[in-house]
Amino acid sequence: MxxxxxxxxxxxxxxxxxxxxxxxxxxxxxLEGLPVGIVYEDTLYLKADAETRPAFEALQLPQFTYRKKxxxxxxxxxxxxxxxxxxxxEAALWLRKAFGASLRSKSKQKR
Numbered sequence: 001m002x003x004x005x006x007x008x009x010x011x012x013x014x015x016x017x018x019x020x021x022x023x024x025x026x027x028x029x030x031l032e033g034l035p036v037g038i039v040y041e042d043t044l045y046l047k048a049d050a051e052t053r054p055a056f057e058a059l060q061l062p063q064f065t066y067r068k069k070x071x072x073x074x075x076x077x078x079x080x081x082x083x084x085x086x087x088x089x090e091a092a093l094w095l096r097k098a099f100g101a102s103l104r105s106k107s108k109q110k111r
Contacts, residue, residue, distance in 0.1 A: 004039065015031065045078060045079050046097070
């Protein structure tokens with residue numbers, strides 16, 4: 001893991017213990033067993049849904065995308081605001097938003 005991914009344990013310490021696992025060319029962050037974030041090229045993206053997406057869009061934060069063959073694939077993750085890396089209270093708030101989005105996503109999958 002990179003220094004950045006290791007640093008995220010400190011950033012989110014007020015929200016709970018996160019787990020970080022390698023996935024493809026990046027890492028996935030988990031909170032209580034649910035995916036809440038992605039780290040790709042030392043950039044943090046947090047899970048979003050219809051309820052939390054407006055908070056990311058209001059800050060004009062980009063959505064995580066990647067290219068597959070000739071298509072651009074957008075995942076439900078948005079770049080985290082930089083200020084959460086310096087403010088543990090804000091980091092906990094944003095991680096809880098991502099956790100809520102993951103819970104709602106899981107609930108929809110069960111239906």
